[in-house]
Amino acid sequence: MKNKIRIGCGAGFSGDRIEPAVILAEKGELDYLVLECLAERTIALAQKRKMADPSKGYDPLLERRIETLLPHLVKNNIRLITNMGAANPIEGAKRIKEIAQKQGLKIKVAAVGGDELRIRNEELEINDIQIFGEEYEALKLIKNELNNEKLLIPNRTANRSQLLISMNAYLGVEGILEALQADAQIIITGRVADPSLFLAPMIHEFGWKTDDYDLLGKGTVIGHLMECGGHITGGYFADPIMKPVENMENMGHPFADVFDDGSAIIGKVEGTGGVINLQTAKEQLLYEVINPSEYYTPDVVTDFTSVKLEEIDKNKIRITGGGGKIKPETYKVSIGYKAFWLGEGEISYAGPAAFERAKLAGEIIEKRLQAQFEEIKIDYIGVNSTFDNRWPSEAEATISEVRLRIAAKTQSQADAALVGEEVEALYTNGPAGGGGVRKYVNEVIGITSVLVDRSKFLPQISVFES
Amino acid sequence: MKLYNIAHSRAGDKGNISMLSLIPYNENDYEILCQKVTVECVKKHFEGIIHGEVVRYEMPNISSLLFVCNDALGGGVTTSLRMDTHGKALSYKLLEMEITY
Incomplete structure (x- = not known):
């Protein structure tokens, strides 16, 4: 068991820039790279593409992202977790396998599905x-x-x-954990709750129990801070009068050094644009939260009211505290x-x-x-x-x-x-x-x-x- | 004085709900925000935009407030006829509020 892992977030939505992920894979000294590419409506649009062509329905940028990333992932021994599978993770996984073969790279890809609600069967x-x-x-x-x-x-x-x-349904960590145990280097999922993409490798590497809700809550806080990529590095934050941010045309995306006690330090690659400070972290912590003491994901109901944020260095934020209680009995299903x-x-x-x-x-x-x-x-x-x-x-x-x-x-x-x-x-x-x-x-x-x-x-x- | 001069905000969205954070640049201003930016004045400020209940959460751990505003997005992110269906700009609408400081 490790006591520290580094997870990067290279994309915060389907249409996000390509190169921040490449910079993270090349220079970020990552253990894991996460690409979060599935907003609320994205999967319905993907389903429409799948209905028109059963070999489609995964993220339209999958080929471009994987072609540029794969050599770095293999060279630096980084595992990729992404929800780019959208409505068709199996076809997405097959495409990734084909790209790897074309590049002469040996990898194991796992598709995680099961999120679709099939009412007829x-x-x-x-x-x-x-x-x-x-x-x-x-x-x-x-x-x-x-x-x-x-x-x-x-x-x-x-x-x-x-x-x-x-x-x-927004699934939790279960499928990703199984894929990690199967030694897959690339894991491509359908609908999975965004923070679960980050929480799964923490559980896998630190041996956290899936009913240790305090640790799952802490991990979910870290995942939530990371999931929007450039949000926490000063991208969707900047205001030239009150919140000036430097070098935005070369915006870096974040990585988190996560420790086995559920604390983390979020930073970014030296030389990239943007800023990570208390303000960017606070804005992101509260982003899309309906109730700060009960933030629901499929893995745990998380408490944000005990989270502590500290600016420990330039572009470095330490996150401690936070916690959780119970696992919801239902999944949220988007129709x-x-x-x-x-x-x-x-x-x-x-x-x-x-x-x-x-x-x-x-x-x-x-x-x-x-x-x-x-x-x-x-x-x-x-x-x-x-x-x-x-x-x-x-x-x-x-x-x-x-x-x-x-x-x-x-x-x-x-x-x-x-x-x-x-x-x-x-x-x-x-x-x-x-x-x-x-x-x-x-x-x-x-x-x-x-x-x-x-x-x-x-x-x-x-x-x-x- | 406008809130813009002492605080920042980001808008989030889920369905027809808009969540607006309010974060003072100086943590010493948190108490003032708690006193001045009440649910009532937020509802009044957003009259004609936010039609439902507004809930205010106080977060002393990060010296910030969160306003969860129901029936705020013209029917919902995916089906609203508004230009800004997510209500992203509502954060800056909040920062336009005048307070006595």
């Missing part, structure tokens, strides 16, 4: 599903469909194929469903009376569209599109340019296109001087969450060797 009782939070109409609809075991859509959406796209078609149109007005002309244009569109859309939103970009309760009347006269944006929800693609068409028609029918029209039509995938009993899921491991 298993008898899933509707009572196994607990709705929490707000009960969206769509969710009730889905629940009803599950109950009837028919996944067809109601009349309202008769021109669309299926409502449900994906149902994936991806086809929500609506979004139509958008934009046009700019500038110069004298820019805002008045934009408002006139907005009123025209609203009158023409309001009868046939579920919901229409009219934004004046530059005035009120981000904080939509702000209407600075005295400032109106001084606005030198404003962009009108119309967005509307509808159940058909053709209706959604009408929004942009109406905005474009302002070129001849609208107020003077409008220009730069852009129009967009997108199908929106909604995500909602339910709780499902753990017994409905079993992690599945498949091992491939190059």
Whole structure:
């Protein structure tokens, strides 16, 4: 058993930069590299790609990331843990094996699946599903469909194929632990809770017991601080007036020296940009936390209120404290469903009376569209599109340019296109001087969450060797 | 004075919930933030944006506050018609709040 390991986080979301991970693998003296690439909706989008082509459905950047990383991982004997498997970890693992073979490298890859909820094959009782939070109409609809075991859509959406796209549980460390015990060097998972990607190697290397909730809680705190990559190294933190950060174009991503008592020191590779200090650590500790004394993951309910952060050196933070109690009896399952078609149109007005002309244009569109859309939103970009309760009347006269944006929800693609068409028609029918029209039509995938009993899921491991 | 001058914030999101941290640059200002930035004044400041309950958590261990705001994202991150569906910019809306210091 080791008493210290170093884990790097090379990506904090699917579209993250490639080179911070390469720098970590090359110069970070890591034991483990984690790439967290699966946001709430990412897996539903991946499921759609898998439906179109069964050999796809893993992260679209997988090939590019693995091709550049693999030689460094092998040379420096670093194990990779990533959720880039998305909706198809097995096909992702096969691709990694092929890349290794092409590069003449011998590795063992493990795919961790089992996060998908399959309602048709298993008898899933509707009572196994607990709705929490707000009960969206769509969710009730889905629940009803599950109950009837028919996944067809109601009349309202008769021109669309299926409502449900994906149902994936946030699994914990179990599958990754099995893959680590099988000596896999690359572990690619489907949906796994982000902190579990970091907690698994701690449990594996330090021999922590999976019911030692105090240690699991401490490890989860470290995972939570690390999981967003550049968040803790000053990336999504910088403000040139109050929080200036240097060398952001070469932002480094973090590594953590984790000790077997559950404490850690977070740092980054010498010479990379960014900053790690008390402020970046505090911002990240509280990020996306609903209740600081009960932070739920599949492994443990963690307490953040006893975490202690210390700045021990330049770009070095020590984390101690934190803890946990119990393991939740349910998994959180994210359900991806086809929500609506979004139509958008934009046009700019500038110069004298820019805002008045934009408002006139907005009123025209609203009158023409309001009868046939579920919901229409009219934004004046530059005035009120981000904080939509702000209407600075005295400032109106001084606005030198404003962009009108119309967005509307509808159940058909053709209706959604009408929004942009109406905005474009302002070129001849609208107020003077409008220009730069852009129009967009997108199908929106909604995500909602339910709780499902753990017994409905079993992690599945498949091992491939190059 | 604006909160911006003494504190920083990051917005997080889950469904239709927005979580806003409020972290003083100087830990000595934590007590003042606790006194001045109440749930009531946050609700008033975000009138028209946050429609649900606001819960404030005090975290003396890191001298920070966390506001968990329900019904705050125009229906939810994935289905809102807002430009900033995650409500990322709401952190800076919080920092616009004026307090007497």
